[in-house]
Amino acid sequence: MRYLPYAERTPDGQYRELLRRVLDEGVRVPTRQGPAALTLMQQTMRFDLANGFPLITERSLGSFWRKPIGELCAFINGATTLEELAEYGCDWWGAWATEAKTSKRGLAPGELGPGSYGGAFHSFPSLEQPEGFDQFRHLVEQIRELPGDRTHFVSPWIPQYLVRGTGKTPKATIAPCHGWVHVRVLDGRLHLHMFQRSGDLPIGVPSNMVQYAALLLMLEHLTGHEASTFYHTISDAHIYEDQADAVRVLLDREPRRLPTVGLTDVGMKIDDIHDFRGDHFDVTDYDPHPSMPGIPVSS
Template sequence: MVSGEEAYLSLCNYILKNGNKKEDRTNTGTISVFGHQMRFDLNKGFPLLTTKKVPFRLVASELLWFIKGDTNIRYLLENNNNIWNEWAFERWVKSADYTGPDMSDFGNRAQKDPAFKELYITQMEYFKEKILTDESFAKLYGELGAVYGKQWRKWETTRGETIDQLKEVIASIRNNPDSRRHIVSAWNPEDVPHMALPPCHTLFQFYIADGKLSCQLYQRSADVFLGVPFNIASYALLTHLIAHECGLEVGEFVHTLGDAHIYSNHIAQVKTQLSREVKSQPQLFLNKEKKSIFDFELEDFELKNYNPHPAIKAPIAV
């Protein structure tokens, strides 16, 4: 079986050759396949793609945001991470409080209309500044609803109790390593209507063998060019963190995809990426003085020998 970055590139090739043309909620259009699996041996290096630069700092700050149980983009903006801005921004421009220029369908319009793009950038910069400087505005419009952090750390039951799934799965790994119930779910059907974006990476499970911790993720919807490289790195990092806390080595990250798609406005970028040679994977180093996953901050991660090809820009579909 092809593994590592070659497995990712093989998926890209397969979608381009065999994908089904489909419409989607963003009105962008995709080519997609259903059901695919990739494997990454975490002992062979950290699986951050090398055929294009993937910003590790953004991957790490987003994962820490999930781990903290946070659902407000203010923490992300404080760490110069803009990857969730559009979903919060969309809530604001659709609200009765918004009085600026029409921002309907801003994602598609900004790609086609340079004059509108300037308006959009101005409004987005104003929005970000308000989130960072106005606490009441941030509480109202920086909030994304019951997204990943909420489900991982404060899943609400029908009895009004909360479940810290992340703490419980770590305890389960420590105390009952052979269990088949080392599972965390982000898909809470009751909360889905109240999320800015229902979880794409919906469920993950851990497996321990030979003193090594492996993780399998089921991802219902996979934006293969923009999102999947982040998801691979994020869950690899999560596996390293939990293995460190539990005194285990790392094993594999297994990535199982439902609807794996390339957006129609990413096809040229994918072809550029496929024309590049794979380079050696970088190495990840954790601050060994930190014992708990919940104590880590950005400065506790070090990535060495990451020498990727240049980044490839592409628009995000909202």
């Protein structure tokens, strides 16, 4: 990845402006989570990685920023239980794998289900492959072999496992919110568009920005095509009403330059996408505003 020198980068306010837009223009809707949410549809941010890695500066993510990368690595490797996620440093999924949630879906406590991210990414149901189809292995292979193709695509959605309604039992404790990935190689450079069904802007989205920009760096390393641009589209972008006061504090903070994120020396030796971990990434030039107790780094 060829970053501009830090002093030559333009401060990036896209995330802050998205918060402002949803707070000012969002439609108030009821939610299952309790508080109503202010919601806007189809919001997109575009990050030229030469101008910095999309690790937000409106508040500090401290050392937590590697954990979302570890989570994505867990999903790429097929993690579908709390025990498996813990092996990658993910300790925030407990509320989604309680006995109350799992028993309704015929799952054991601690299981997220075969319709969760790990099941879809690593073991997508396939008649031809009883063990399931590994989407990310295929993604890397296809980019290497057919870089100009328009079909470099990954989906977290297994429809038959995510049905809802009378007499229907989903096989996931939460429907995937992010992870529809389309990669294009244009003029020899990688462009990655991540579509997100649902995005909690103050808490979840900053982690998703990090995860999929890091994926772009992984693909750069594994395919030899230089990382260019990360596009992040959120179909349902929302701020819960009990987050609004904290968001207003963020809106008073001026945008800052985005930092430099790259692979460590160990990360540079990896040749299989399944071998990446969060600690294979390092950051420099990170100068965020202070963290905010009112907005935790994870949900």
